[in-house]
Amino acid sequence: MNHSAAEADRDVAVGLRGASIGYGDVPVVSGVDLVVRSGEAVAVLGSNGSGKTTLARGLLGLATVLDGEVGVLGAPVGRLRERGRVGYVPQRHTVSGAVPATVREVVGVGRLARLGLFRRLGAADRAAVAEAVAAVGLTDRIDDPVASLSGGQQRRVLVARALAAEPELLIMDEPTAGVDAASQEALAEVLARVSAAGTTLAVVTHELGPLAGVLHRAVVVDHGRISYDGPLAGGASLADPGGHHHPGEPAGPRPGYRLDHPRVTGGDRAPEGRR
Numbered sequence: 001m002n003h004s005a006a007e008a009d010r011d012v013a014v015g016l017r018g019a020s021i022g023y024g025d026v027p028v029v030s031g032v033d034l035v036v037r038s039g040e041a042v043a044v045l046g047s048n049g050s051g052k053t054t055l056a057r058g059l060l061g062l063a064t065v066l067d068g069e070v071g072v073l074g075a076p077v078g079r080l081r082e083r084g085r086v087g088y089v090p091q092r093h094t095v096s097g098a099v100p101a102t103v104r105e106v107v108g109v110g111r112l113a114r115l116g117l118f119r120r121l122g123a124a125d126r127a128a129v130a131e132a133v134a135a136v137g138l139t140d141r142i143d144d145p146v147a148s149l150s151g152g153q154q155r156r157v158l159v160a161r162a163l164a165a166e167p168e169l170l171i172m173d174e175p176t177a178g179v180d181a182a183s184q185e186a187l188a189e190v191l192a193r194v195s196a197a198g199t200t201l202a203v204v205t206h207e208l209g210p211l212a213g214v215l216h217r218a219v220v221v222d223h224g225r226i227s228y229d230g231p232l233a234g235g236a237s238l239a240d241p242g243g244h245h246h247p248g249e250p251a252g253p254r255p256g257y258r259l260d261h262p263r264v265t266g267g268d269r270a271p272e273g274r275r
């Protein structure tokens with residue numbers, strides 16, 4: 001049997017071949033062939049219920065791979081030994097829980113994922129936590145209970161938690177949902193920085209906003225199948241065919257992202273150029 005691309009090629013961050021992913025024995029996405037190379041920055045687009053979150057969860061072993069192959073950072077999904085190599089911002093946050101935790105503690109958990117169990121945070125780790133909190137603009141709230149933060153601020157805590165681990169692959173499910181414009185800009189700057197440093201990004205989003213300047217490739221999920229995979233410019237229009245826009249937002253392409261001018265990010269990193 002041939003080795004899968006995911007296992008054979010260390011340059012591949014995410015490799016799916018003929019993959020079906022779902023819950024129980026019911027596939028939600030199927031027939032997915034997708035290769036994301038190390039260092040790429042990919043937007044995952046598509047309408048509600050199309051399967052974006054299921055696809056993302058499949059990469060983390062949180063949804064079931066029912067068929068085909070799914071490889072993440074060179075290992076079949078779920079077999080990756082160092083979990084901290086993959087960062088994840090879930091779509092639906094449940095930061096709170098029973099134990100009151102401060103922003104610093106929650107973000108520190110992200111750092112622990114990188115260290116492994118039974119290790120304590122050292123000075124460098126504490127600095128990384130503080131830096132991640134600063135990156136999402138919550139330094140003044142770092143010792144506050146997360147439960148006392150607003151919804152958008154809590155999403156930013158989850159982003160900081162993922163950043164603090166300094167993962168090789170960062171999967172974010174709607175990181176900007178409910179997040180104000182200034183914080184979206186700040187997040188885009190952080191992601192541009194980690195992307196430039198070589199981190200692979202996969203960002204599920206309905207609103208590209210400032211992220212359009214960071215993500216160069218779009219994968220559109222439609223009824224559980226990938227209907228588009230290519231430069232961001234084409235993907236964004238396909239993902240939003242009816243010109244649908246949210247109330248209170250201007251129709252059409254947002255600032256920093258123009259369909260008629262698909263510069264988006266460095267063309268040298270476009271997927272076609274790397275094959």
Ligand SMILES: Nc1ncnc2c1ncn2[C@@H]1O[C@H](COP(=O)(O)OP(=O)(O)OP(=O)(O)O)[C@@H](O)[C@H]1O
Pocket residue numbers: 023028046047048049050051052053054055091
């Ligand atoms: N835990 C689950 N168990 C069973 N079915 C699920 C589960 N989570 C999602 N689904 C189903 O999978 C389909 C795709 O859901 P998914 O959350 O992947 O969509 P999505 O593209 O992320 O949508 P949205 O844009 O609203 O976040 C939906 O029909 C949903 O009902």
Ligand SMILES: [Mg+2]
Pocket residue numbers: 052053054091173
């Ligand atoms: Mg979703």
